[in-house]
Amino acid sequence: MMKIKRIIKYFIALACHFTGFNYWRIWHLKKHYILMFHRLEEKQDALNISIPVNYFSLLTKWSSGIGELVSMSTLIDAQNPKVRFCITFDDGFKTVSQVGKVAPGIPYILYLSTAYIDSEKEFWAIELEKIMYESNLTSLNLASFNLNEYDLSSDLKKKHAVSMMNYDVKKLHPADIEAVMKYLRLILAINNNDTEDNCFLKWGEVKEMHDKGMEVGGHTHNHIISSRVSPPEFETDIRISNKVISKHLGFTPKHFAYPNGRKQDISVFSRQILIDEGYLSAVTTIEGANNVNDNPYLLKRFNVSVDRIANPWGYPSKAMFTTMLVNPLRLH
Ligand SMILES: [Zn+2]
Structure with a gap:
């Protein structure tokens, strides 16, 4: 059923792309x-935040073929309406260091x-995914944290449970998230001193990438x-950063x-704190394109993942990409 849905979606994307409709919308x-x-x-992950290098390389080529690929500073300074693309990476994962090789310049x-940079700290979401996949439990009850009971009895159910847990835990205060993680490490007897696997960049690497033109x-x-x-907790954290x-x-x-x-993750006070701390722009994960004069502290983005760009047979598809940008018939 899923496959049929994907195929129908793909054929609509092909029609919108090859008739020129998508390009007409974008350029208009x-x-x-x-x-x-x-x-x-x-390798794909349960959080759906990984993309293979060949996909990335194609996406940069397609973007620069459709519009102008610019830095965030150029995008913010732009005055005249024009099709512009801007590539952003969140968090600081080690694998971002491949960008210079995959898409030079x-x-x-x-x-x-x-x-997380140059530290042994791990993102709780990544650690959660890792320890749940390593665990032999068939179910997990987190009612004492006001969370749910999760079914871990098969690989598919585990995948679903990990994304549900991620969704639920995210809603907690950072101190409560740490308490949940501590509890999980304890009951799953995980020794969290494993530093070999730290997946974040080091400052030396960030500096080298910045020297070669990457914005930070x-x-x-x-x-x-x-x-x-x-508000004081947010302000303090921004100042430290x-x-x-x-x-x-x-x-x-x-x-x-x-x-x-x-939308629900962005408090009303955050904008003023960002302005006070010298920020000129802020991007969200709200889906969509931006007009040249839109509020620079609430910029929308497209979350580019393999399942949005691949055709039903698992190959990257330009038709799927332009259809994601235009979103005719709310397909994406
Ligand atoms: Zn992030």
Whole structure:
């Protein structure tokens, strides 16, 4: 059933693409398309944040063929409407260092969660995925944390449980998230001193990438979601993040990405704090294209994942890409 749905979607995408409809819409509307990535990896993950390098390389070629591929600073400064693309990476995963090899010379921005760079700290979401896949439990009851009971009895159910847990845990205050993680490590007898697997960049690598032209933006220090914390907590975290970037790279960032970034994750106070701390723009994870004069502190993005770009047989498809940007019939 899923496959049939995918095939129908693909044929509609082909029709919209090859009749020229998608291009006509894109060139007529003259919008800004900000593409969001996290990790460059062949292997897909439960969080759906990895994209293989061949997909990435094609996406940069397609984007620069349709419009102008620009840096975030250029995008923010632009005055005249034009089709522009901007490539963004969130968090600071190690695999982003491949961008220079895969697509040499392209402009892109990396939003860093500074507590994770050059540290043994791991993202709770990544750790959660890892420890759940390693565990032999068939179910897990987290009612004592006001969470649900999760079925882990098969690989498919585990995958579903991991994404449900991720969704539920995200809603908690950072201190409560840490409590849940501590509990999981304890009951699953995980020794979290394994530092070999740290998947984040080191400051030396970030500096080298920045020296070669990559822009660096802020993404908070601890990857905190502004609507889950108080204004002083958010402000303190942003200040630490700016200080750390300034210490290692010699400047404070001008562009920001809201962790998690959905409408309900962005508190009303965050914009003023960002302005006070010197930020000129902020990107969300709200889906869509932007007009040249849109609010620079609420920029929309496209979450580019394999299942949105691949055809039903698993190959990257330009028709799927242009259809994602135009979204005719709300297909995506
Ligand atoms: Zn993030």
